[in-house]
Amino acid sequence: QKEVEQDPGPLSVPEGAIVSLNCTYSNSAFQYFMWYRQYSRKGPELLMYTYSSGNKEDGRFTAQVDKSSKYISLFIRDSQPSDSATYLCAMSRGSQGNLIFGKGTKLSVKP
């Protein structure tokens, strides 16, 4: 089993839809969870950062972590065409641990 599993998509939704992106993981030692957004031909940019379990909201974006299920989610409300990008989940054990990335989910929001 891979450490981090992420459905690569592609995922296509109409403008205004609620988008749900997910990752599962196998290492229960992961404590730090991140979502990166990567536009075509660009480097990943940090979107959301969460420590341990719980929810975090930032504008239209909500990150959820369920450590008991080893499952993290990113919700995008009122999705816009400018949200079209690849979304990468990443996580680590913390301390000296390195980031482990999912493959990324390619999202397309149609006007």
Next chain:
Amino acid sequence: ETGVTQTPRHLVMGMTNKKSLKCEQHLGHNAMYWYKQSAKKPLELMFVYSLEERVENNSVPSRFSPECPNSSHLFLHLHTLQPEDSALYLCASSQGVGVQMAFFGQGTRLTVV
């Protein structure tokens, strides 16, 4: 504009060439990283530097040779590459190793012919 700048943005090189990728961070961070991003694969960590010292080398072939002359600059020297080395090479930095918010550059798109 990110605080991590990579040059060149695109590079085409033959298998016998020698070239270098450059990364510069303007964030005052102490840790720098090289990642490889290939199609349909997760980001692969190649090298980690903390305060100019290499702290991790993830079984990367010797045809990739990193250099970190100071905490703001990182290089990746390339020689006798293979076509399967074609990928997006990303540099990142963070406040310290194990500090989880890493900031990435725009990447160098490398094509080996």
